[in-house]
Amino acid sequence: MFLFFLLSFLIAWALTVPTSLAQLGYLDQSPVPAGLGNLIGVAPALAAFASAALTGRLKSLAPRIFRFSAPATSYFLALGAPVAWLSGAALLRDYAGAEEIAVSLTMEVATFGAVWLVLAFGEEIGWRGYALPILNARMGFWRAATLLGALWAVWHYPKLLSSPYVDSLAQAAPLLVKFTIQIVLANYVLCWLFLRSNLSVVIAALFHATFNVVATAYPLAGVDLYVTAWVAVSALLIFLFERRIDVREDA
Numbered sequence: 001m002f003l004f005f006l007l008s009f010l011i012a013w014a015l016t017v018p019t020s021l022a023q024l025g026y027l028d029q030s031p032v033p034a035g036l037g038n039l040i041g042v043a044p045a046l047a048a049f050a051s052a053a054l055t056g057r058l059k060s061l062a063p064r065i066f067r068f069s070a071p072a073t074s075y076f077l078a079l080g081a082p083v084a085w086l087s088g089a090a091l092l093r094d095y096a097g098a099e100e101i102a103v104s105l106t107m108e109v110a111t112f113g114a115v116w117l118v119l120a121f122g123e124e125i126g127w128r129g130y131a132l133p134i135l136n137a138r139m140g141f142w143r144a145a146t147l148l149g150a151l152w153a154v155w156h157y158p159k160l161l162s163s164p165y166v167d168s169l170a171q172a173a174p175l176l177v178k179f180t181i182q183i184v185l186a187n188y189v190l191c192w193l194f195l196r197s198n199l200s201v202v203i204a205a206l207f208h209a210t211f212n213v214v215a216t217a218y219p220l221a222g223v224d225l226y227v228t229a230w231v232a233v234s235a236l237l238i239f240l241f242e243r244r245i246d247v248r249e250d251a
Contacts, residue, residue: 001051001131001134001135003047003050003051003054003055004047004048004050004051004126004130004131005047005131005151006047007043007046007047007050007051008043008044008047008126008155009043009155011040011042011043011046011047012040012043012044012155012158012159013158014032015032015036015037015039015040015043016032016037016040016158016159016162017158018030018031018032019032019034019037019158019162020157020158020159020161020162022162023161023162023163023164023166024161024166024167024168024169025168034162037159037162038115038119039119040119040159041118041119041120041121041122041123042119042122043122043126044122044123044124044125044126044127044130045121045122045123045125045126046126047126047130048061048125048126048129048130048131049061049125051130052130057130057134060133061125061129061130064129064199064200064201065125065129065201065202066201066202067198067199067200067201067202068200068202069198069200070197070198070200070202070203071196071197071198074193074196074197074200074203075203075206077193077207078193078197078203078204078206078207078210079206079207079210081189081193081207081210081234082207082210082211082213082214083210083214084230085214085227085230085231085234086101086103086214086217086218086221086227088226088227088229088230089101089221089224089226089227089229089230090226092226092229092230093226096226098226101218101224102218103217103218104216104217104218105217112212112213112216113209113213113216116208116209116212116213116216117205117206117209119209119212120204120205120206120208120209120212121201121205121209123205123208124194124201124204124205124208125201127148127152127204128190128191128194128201128204129194129199129201129204131148132144132145132148132191132194132195133199135147135148136191136195136245141191141192141195141245142188142239144191145187145188145191145192146184146188148187148191149183149184149185149186149187149188149191150180150184152183152187153179153180153183153184154180156179156183157176160172160175160176160179175223178222178223178225178228179222179223181228182222182223182227182228182231183222185228185231185232185234185235186211186231186235188234188235188238188239189207189231189234189235189238190204190207190208192238192242192245193207195245196242196245
């Protein structure tokens with residue numbers, strides 16, 4: 001597992017750390033074109049294939065990648081949960097008298113949807129398709145999902161810090177905290193959905209891509225406490241009603 005995480009971070013951070021350092025003023029100019037940072041989605045897939053090849057796990061990883069044989073409810077939740085979280089956040093904001101959510105539904109967002117699906121697929125081959133079954137078999141669902149969620153959040157940091165809207169670490173710190181809380185909570189839901197969908201990377205990628213589309217239509221979704229509240233409710237329901245989730249590593 002160490003090799004998988006090492007490669008995932010090295011490949012992704014090689015693409016994003018220079019740009020984030022330049023954005024924060026620590027470099028005059030990044031030697032890496034900013035657009036390449038979007039390719040970090042392929043890093044977990046490359047790391048998974050390399051690690052699986054070296055550890056003899058390719059045979060178990062390969063069938064998960066294009067496994068469409070998942071319950072219909074898995075598809076429904078993968079496509080519906082992120083939209084429901086956004087809709088629920090809008091209702092909470094209205095009830096609390098907070099500022100309304102400004103959602104942009106344009107052709108650009110639809111175009112991003114196809115891109116997000118490809119990149120999400122690359123991430124899910126690694127994070128959920130390869131790493132989760134191994135961790136789940138070794139330490140159980142909750143510890144495995146917590147560890148994976150924390151690493152997944154930190155893995156994103158350089159990409160977030162390379163945003164043109166971030167000027168300093170001080171400005172970014174509270175956003176990173178909010179993002180980390182939400183992504184760890186969302187990871188519980190995503191890991192549960194993946195395990196309950198017959199270990200289908202397709203389902204995980206659909207969920208991931210749908211959430212990214214929501215975050216494109218509403219750019220503050222990843223740090224919105226009202227969205228996070230609904231994610232937390234979803235994770236709590238899993239904790240209350242699905243406390244034992246056992247899936248063999250070679251399933």
